[in-house]
Amino acid sequence: MKHSQDLTADVAEVLLTEEQIAAKVAQMGQQISADYAGRELTLVSVLKGSLPFMADLMRRISLPLRIDLMEVSSYGGASTESSGLVRILKDLSAPIDGRDVLLVEDIIDTGLTLNYLLRYLKGKNPRSIKVCSLLDKPARRLVEIPIDYVGFEIPDAFVVGYGLDFGEVYRNLRFVGVLRPEAYES
């Protein structure tokens, strides 16, 4: 894969500006604060893509909360080829039994990873578990899972930025943009 030194040059279109994202995250944080008032909330971020969203969202939630991080292997990744099965690369650092868990995702497309993660986390006996995703790409959905908090429903395009990558690049863009086909077809 070849990418430009100026990452924005590989972006065909800005889908969501920094300002739009910030406003939406603030709104989501307000809603989550209202819904979970008086409860024991744990935000679980799924690495790596959801990091910027998690960092912004947690600061927009006005409740005492805990955060935790998880990472799962992705199909096609070098670390997974030996087993052929999805693996937890980084597990929770604290128990979640009896707690209200909000799984924080950057994007839901096929729902395959989310389906696996929810099954895994439910086995840890949380009081409740809900899903919060900045982006939802329903056109790609294979596994229908209710998403409790959605920032933006986006069209069927390859998007990068604000945590989302292609080949581990573009995560640091402050906006969400559509990647030029030349960037992934080269």
Add this chain to the structure above:
Amino acid sequence: MTDEHAILGPRPDYGFAHASEAEFARILDFYQVTWDYEPSVFPILWDLDGNVLESFAPDFYLPDLELFIELTTLQQRLVRKKNRKVRRLRELYPGLRIKLFYARDFRALMLKYGRAALLSELSGTLGQMMPHPEADDSAAAEPRSGAFDPSVPLDLVPAAPGASPGPRLHRDRPSRAARRRAMRKAAEAAAHAPAT
């Protein structure tokens, strides 16, 4: 980690008709989504005597999700044919959930998983066929569309009197058990076929 849904044992040889189907099955396995390959054949067209003229066998069934998936990475003409069959299937079996997975969906999936290099091997038209080792050259060169020709399901249901069997696609069926299930479902569906 253990998981009751995990597929831990070796998979039987399903004899996938396409490399894309095999890749899709590997993705499902990876994410521990249980699946079955072409377990059901649904009649979608009958003659005036109630004999099945046309059937449709979706590629995958995901039992935990109660979802059929049909992969279509073929040329546009065949995609239209498949769209028509899926539409008919939805009309006749409204409770059935089926998702048509187009070439662009598969391409996006491969891009997402960093497998873009595989696309040139998996996409295309006739080049998608994975020749069966025992198949003769002519059979191996048959297009995938043959799998959905009326002739294929007709070996599971009584053929219309005088109907030509038509060309047959040389391919493996998933397993005897799957074939038995498919035959049973086809027979049940035929028995409950709407009067024409």
